Amino acid sequence: MALQRTPCLFLLLVLTLLGLGLVQPSYGQDRMYQRFLRQHVDPQVTGGDNSYCNLMMQRRKMTSYQCKRFNTFIHEDIGSIRGICSTASIQCKNGKMNCHEGVLRVTDCRETGSSRPPNCRYRASASTRRVVIACEGNPEVPVHFDR
Template identity: 70%
Template sequence: MALQKTLSLLLLSLLTLLGLGLVQPSYGQFMYQRFLRQHVDSTQRGVTSSYCNTMMERRGMTRPRCKQFNTFIHADIGAINNICRTPNIRCKNGKENCHEGVVRVTDCRLTGSSPQNCRYQGRGSSRRVVITCEGNAPVPVHFDG
């Protein structure tokens, strides 16, 4: 009887945490958080190489090795989520769950590296981006181009 009460309390606690959003319940939610970390910076309009060098390191894309190329989107997450509401288009992998929109971005391209020192060149523009969206209320999970 005590074991059953303990299990019931654990289940109730887990459901409460899920409801509050304190536990990530799915792979899709993990991919959404990863997308935000790797591609969203609504507070800056970075264009410079210094911006790229700082952000790539800060966001964990320089270890264990330097990421070759990355794009940061300079829009709030609401605007990015709205891209997921545009008509579906074909992704690079052939699936039909990509969407496109025009946003301000900084593209960071690796120009050189040595152990523990990745160097990037930054280029800012407003351009068309393609993102993969998933879920019942679609959210971005992958930057497709």
């Protein structure tokens, strides 16, 4: 009799855990969130120079097949970045209304135009400036660096 109740309790536990998991981003949003983290978040430094951009763009796999022309690295902890998602919504460049803005420490990396993958070369510009990021999910998480 106890053995028959075990699968029911296990099923109830699994359903409870799944229910709790509903507040997490969906698989697609989680994939986009992970991509956002890989391409844009580096809280370990406060700003970068040209060699920083050259190294990070390679490390983060944005120079494998072609040189990504422009990328921004955010030098804040993920909690601060996610906090921007709770500000008022504004319009994104694509017209959607899921963007949010805030001021963050960043390094902009711009491809010089005279390099070939995978040895792409970048010019860095470090600053504290207004940024716009797109957020999705419940709770909302950053999924795209808009500007």
